[in-house]
């Protein structure tokens with residue numbers, strides 16, 4: 001009985017010993033950006049720096065994103081996704097957990113566009129919750145998995161549903177439903193995050 005009374009009287013547990021994390025926050029074109037150090041909102045316990053190279057309908061861009069995010073949603077390393085030869089994204093990211101640790105820059109991602117013989121169902125469906133995957137994406141470089149991601153995408157104040165399928169590196173499988181995941185230009189809120197090994201093409205089984 002005494003124990004339960006003491007428990008009730010205990011103060012709310014502060015995060016990180018009462019000090020919220022602060023991270024550099026910026027978004028810009030090019031392989032780095034710089035911005036102000038900002039205090040992270042509750043629940044965001046990591047800083048991220050991400051450099052992404054993307055092609056959207058054939059339009060090429062390199063962008064950098066620095067912000068606070070949830071450590072459990074943050075993946076440090078290389079991710080590559082390909083929906084078609086004109087729609088792909090490669091990124092390199094670093095997550096860390098001390099004040100201002102995302103200052104400075106990281107190496108841009110390698111972009112190996114050599115086809116590796118694997119294929120995945122592919123589609124890009126803005127404003128939709130599902131997408132049929134009736135096209136085929138040819139996987140490149142280290143992309144050995146097929147993804148089906150859907151949810152919401154945010155760019156500035158613009159927020160819309162999306163669904164997409166294609167090839168990805170195994171590292172994309174770290175992304176879980178409910179995660180808030182940055183890319184170089186957008187922020188994704190995932191309601192669906194399927195990730196499976198790409199089927200072996202006939203005659204290439206090892």
Ligand SMILES: *[C@@H]1O[C@H](CO)[C@@H](O)[C@H](O)[C@H]1NC(C)=O
Nearest residue numbers: 112113114115116140141142
């Ligand atoms: C690029 O990807 C291809 C296909 O997976 C692979 O054979 C090649 O070694 C890769 N090149 C580099 C530089 O990683």
